[in-house]
Amino acid sequence: MKSMINKALEVIASRALTSRKFKQRNGEVVVLMYHGVVNSQPDIPDWCLLREEQFESQIKFLKDNFNVVSLSDAVEDLKNDTVNGPTAVITFDDGYQNNYEIAFPILKKYQVPATIYLTTKYIDSEETIWTGTLQDAFGKTTLNKMEWRGESLDLGSMESKRKSLATIKSMLKKEHLSVIEQSTSEIVDYLSGGEGFRIEPSSPYRMLSSDMIQNMAKSNLIEFGAHTHRHPILSGLSSQEQREEIERSVEIVSEITHARCRTFAYPNGGEDDFTEATVSVLGEVNMSSALSTMMGVCKKETPIMEYPRYGVGDDTDFKRGLHNMYSKYS
DSSP states (O other): OHHHHHHHHHHHHHHHHTSTTGGGOOSOEEEEEEOEEESSOOSSOOTTEEEHHHHHHHHHHHHHHSEEOOHHHHHHHHHTTOOOSSEEEEEEEEOBTHIIIIIHHHHHHHTOOEEEEEOGGGTTSSOOOHHHHHHHHHHHOOOSEEEETTEEEEOSSHHHHHHHHHHHHHHHTTSOHHHHHHHHHHHHHHHTTTSOOOOOTTOTTOBOOHHHHHHHHHTTSEEEEEOOSSOOOGGGSOHHHHHHHHHHHHHHHHHHHTSOOOEEEOSSOOTTSOOHHHHHHHHHTTOSEEEOSOOOOBOTTSOTTSBOOEEOOTTOOHHHHHHHHHHHHO
8 A cells, every 4th residue: 555655646746747837947956966876785775875777767857857957057047047947957975986887877878967076085095985984894794793882783684784883873973083084993993803894896885086087077977076085074173174174175176177176065964064164165265156965956046055955865756855845945
């Protein structure tokens, strides 16, 4: 019964998004946020990783029913009040290698532009963002339990690993980046018996190389933005630390792409994850736009340094979520 209801609701949403009335919507841009696209989920499923067939289905739907434009074009169209019809922008956060190997061929197939926000420390390396490091380690460990900060965490099954990992990530996000990095190192050391774990070339958490970035940049389909250097939650840093993270990231993106970096995405991206000092630094480094993870559609009056997005993950009911967002935020 539940699946029948969900199917019916999906049909209703699809009809609404393809209706003549919807096609008459002007002055709004929906910015979609992706992270990774994979052939199959890792042992511990990750909401941020969309399966290839899901991604292609969504891109085809958007291509058929929306004007899919680059972020830079959308920013100018919003400023000039020239957004005509349903309009969408595709973005990716973090800069995973699968953006190039799996997502990029699909974007080329449908000639859909996108913007990829790069966490610059991990380009051309075997390292990855701390959340991916932990996800990888929890999937590989053979331990059945671990002690962490006075808690006994069950690792006896993939589901218990997933729950324990979620607990640790939630707690660490409240910490300063230096604590996060130290804790991540200690946890990986414990889970691996002191041997460490390698982020293999085939890992969904492997990051882009400079060559991959440059190849995509040459296509004229892909723009690149900054996403900090080490992926800290900026509100947990001092003003000077924020400046260093932002400036270094912007500089490296510009150097690799041979083009001025003009856009930024806040790590984690909630309303409490950046400050007035963050926005001030972005203005000083001449960012034309900045994207959050807050839900909503972009309009002319939307603050250009707080553009909202529609986050898409592995369990997202894509069409229903898109329709509901328009209904709630338009």
